[in-house]
Amino acid sequence: MAVFTPVSLDDLSGWITQFPLGKALSIRGISSGIENSNFFINTDSGEYVLTLFEKLEAEQLPFYLELMRHLAERGILVPAPVANRDGKILHQLNGKPAAIVSKLAGESQLAPQPVHCAELGAMLACMHMAAEDFPIRQPNLRGLEWWLQTTPTVLPYLPPELQQLLSSEVKFQQDFAAGQVYAELPLGPVHADLFRNNAMFVGENLTGIFDFYFAGCDTWLFDLAVTVNDWCVDLDSGALDLPRLQAMLDAYRAVRPFTAAEQQAWQPMLRAAALRFWLSRLYDFYMPRAAEMLTPHDPGHFERILRLRISEAVPALA
Known part of the structure; x- marks a missing residue:
């Protein structure tokens, strides 16, 4: 999240009258992240989050918003999109597609312990199962096809050693995705970006x-691998933290047991998850966009994680 398109209180005040939220009292930009323009807004009826979509196409947006509504209706702890008086949840503001969602209580847990990882693992499994019957299908837009398209763009900026690492890992993932084990992996709508700053806790209790x-249809195992590579690692080295990892896997498994194919695919999926974020951070680093309050990310962090997932054995899922 960041602010690419400013929104003033005056901009908000007239626009928000279409919602049953009362008067707009204040608006404040959110600095974390790099994709959309996000704001905390206060109204007569409470606090909400306003998002202006900067890169996603209008035809892609119903997938994200309807998925959130679908999950919220099934008891999954996610922000619920706010409909206007005509029942619409996708709108326009300052020339950009926009939406308002409910604001979760609590704060992000940036130094998670095993108890937090267990809470998150159980909720992730519940979310996967609750989304299984979601009727809209949209691919993970930062999946293999994007990796193949983006790698040639960033390669010229990299020294030879990193060019070799990136090219060889993309080839490995392309070959793995064409194999039988990958074909047997359960899949459906996934979050695909469940980092520490995308969950909220009150004490040890997950609030959402x-x-x-970044959601899309992909393997559930990839979603878990993305989550593990952030929540269950030492941030300085990228090494897996075994107590946090075991807590997350045990809690996920208690809700949805892993299949034989998932057990075989675990290390390749941890590599895929590291590759996805190394590549996107390389792209954002070398081709930055102008934004207010933009928070850059270090590509080297996921380079280190990828090297470790390639070179070191990982604990089995079973």
């Missing part, structure tokens, strides 16, 4: 997960 704007 948010920022679904």
Whole structure:
């Protein structure tokens, strides 16, 4: 999240009258992240989050918003999109597609312990199962096809060693995705970006997960691998933290047991999850966009994680 398109209180005040939220009292930009323009807004009826979509196409947006509504209706702890008086949840503001969602209580847990990882693992499994009957299908827009398209763009900026690492890993993932084990992996709508700053806690209790704007249909195991590579690692080295990892896997498994194919695919999926974020951070680093309050990310962090997932054995899922 960031602010690419400013929104003033005056901009908001007239626009928000279409919602049953009362008067707009204040608006404040959110600095974390790099994709959309996000704001905390206060109204007569409470606090909400306003998002202006900067890169996603209008035809893609119903997937994200309807998925959040679908999950919220099934008891999954996610922000619920706010409909206007005509029942619409996708709108326009300052020339950009826009939406308002409910604001979760609590704060992000940036130094998670095993108890937090267990809470998140159980909720992730529940979310996967609750989304299984979601009728809209949209691919993960930062999946293999994007990796193949983006790698040639960033390669010229990299030294030879990193060019070799990136090219070889993309080839490995392309070959793995064409194999039988991958074909047997359960899949459906996934969050695909469930980092520490995309979940909220009150104490040890998870109050919700948010920022679904990288969601898409992919393997559930990839979603878990993305989550593990952030929540269950030492941030300085990228090494897996075994107590946090075991807590997350045990809690997920208690809700949805892993299949034989998932057990075989675990290390390749951890590599895929590291590759996805190394590549996107490389792209954002070398081709930045102008934004207010933009928070850059270090590509080297996921380079280190990828190297470790390639070179070191990982604990089995079973």
